[in-house]
Amino acid sequence: MGHNIEDAKGRAKEAVGDLTDNEDLKREGKLDQTSANVKDKLDNVGDKAEDLVDGAKDKVEDVLDRDRN
Numbered sequence: 001m002g003h004n005i006e007d008a009k010g011r012a013k014e015a016v017g018d019l020t021d022n023e024d025l026k027r028e029g030k031l032d033q034t035s036a037n038v039k040d041k042l043d044n045v046g047d048k049a050e051d052l053v054d055g056a057k058d059k060v061e062d063v064l065d066r067d068r069n
Contacts, residue, residue, distance in 0.1 A: 003043070007036035 010032025017025030 003036040003040045006039070007033050010034075010036060 010029045013032060014026050014029030017023065017029055
């Protein structure tokens, strides 16, 4: 949720910068949006990595359980 707020703030800054011809504010808004997008992507990568680790752990446990029986 925090990334969505950061993205919205960036869009607002960019819009205000566009309306006021403030190039610095427009750039800052674009930077905020890019930052939110990168953070969102990193969260997704982390989630996928965690899923992969959990899947591998489950497979190892299955093999160990079969070996015990």
